[in-house]
Amino acid sequence: MHNQLQYISQGNTVEEQVYNIHKALDNGCDWIQMRFKKNYSDDAFTLAEAVKMLCKEYLATFIINDNVYLAKQLEADGVHLGLSDMSVEEARLILGKTKIIGGTANTFEDVLQRTTENCDYIGLGPFQFTNTKQNLSPILGLEGYRSIIGQMQAKNIQIPIYAIGGITLENVESLMETGIHGIAVSGLITQTENASQLINQLNDKLYVTI
Ligand SMILES: Cc1ncc(COP(=O)(O)OP(=O)(O)O)c(N)n1
Numbered sequence: 745m746h747n748q749l750q751y752i753s754q755g756n757t758v759e760e761q762v763y764n765i766h767k768a769l770d771n772g773c774d775w776i777q778m779r780f781k782k783n784y785s786d787d788a789f790t791l792a793e794a795v796k797m798l799c800k801e802y803l804a805t806f807i808i809n810d811n812v813y814l815a816k817q818l819e820a821d822g823v824h825l826g827l828s829d830m831s832v833e834e835a836r837l838i839l840g841k842t843k844i845i846g847g848t849a850n851t852f853e854d855v856l857q858r859t860t861e862n863c864d865y866i867g868l869g870p871f872q873f874t875n876t877k878q879n880l881s882p883i884l885g886l887e888g889y890r891s892i893i894g895q896m897q898a899k900n901i902q903i904p905i906y907a908i909g910g911i912t913l914e915n916v917e918s919l920m921e922t923g924i925h926g927i928a929v930s931g932l933i934t935q936t937e938n939a940s941q942l943i944n945q946l947n948d949k950l951y952v953t954i
């Protein structure tokens with residue numbers, strides 16, 4: 745089963761992105777989503793090459809946001825697709841059966857769609873307000889996760905759910921209690937002054953052994 749903590753990278757330049765991703769890897773994050781909104785530029789290819797090498801060095805999972813062709817070209821471990829990105833079906837034809845294809849969902853109806861499309865996981869959000877992404881869908885909050893995951897359980901839908909959107913360390917335990925599989929975070933890890941302590945604390949709350 746997939747790791748429970750995904751770092752979604754930030755940075756306006758290749759250098760900023762590499763710095764932030766290296767910091768996350770060097771402090772214990774083992775699943776990177778390269779999210780570089782100049783996605784179809786030469787810089788994106790340069791960045792993806794560097795991130796692929798870093799993830800190989802750290803034995804981390806490497807997926808790319810939006811750009812399926814780049815993921816294919818770099819033989820990344822997979823992609824994350826939003827509801828207005830390439831279809832999961834088309835991405836699966838391009839990437840093949842062994843690659844990870846994650847999909848965004850904002851409602852239970854989206855979850856049903858992602859399940860029908862056979863996504864490997866769902867990024868369900870936004871949990872709360874965040875400046876990291878523009879044009880957010882309606883905020884879900886804890887009640888939103890409880891409602892959607894309750895509907896999933898009623899229909900025995902078992903696709904892994906990752907909460908995303910404005911997540912802080914204080915939110916993790918209550919989010920995990922809703923039944924999510926894990927979390928995807930961006931700003932929390934990018935902005936921390938103590939990445940090692942933060943990532944250890946996040947992992948302690950995520951990988952709780954009963
Ligand atoms: C894990 C995860 N969940 C959701 C998203 C959002 O993807 P998308 O809706 O395509 O928006 P952009 O990230 O492309 O702005 C994600 N990237 N990762």
Ligand SMILES: Cc1nc(C(=O)O)sc1CCOP(=O)(O)O
Nearest residue numbers: 869870874876909910929930931
């Ligand atoms: C990339 C993304 N997608 C979201 C969604 O709701 O689909 S929220 C989001 C931003 C996540 O970054 P941060 O942890 O800094 O809030």
Ligand SMILES: [Mg+2]
Nearest residue numbers: 810825826829
């Ligand atoms: Mg997208």
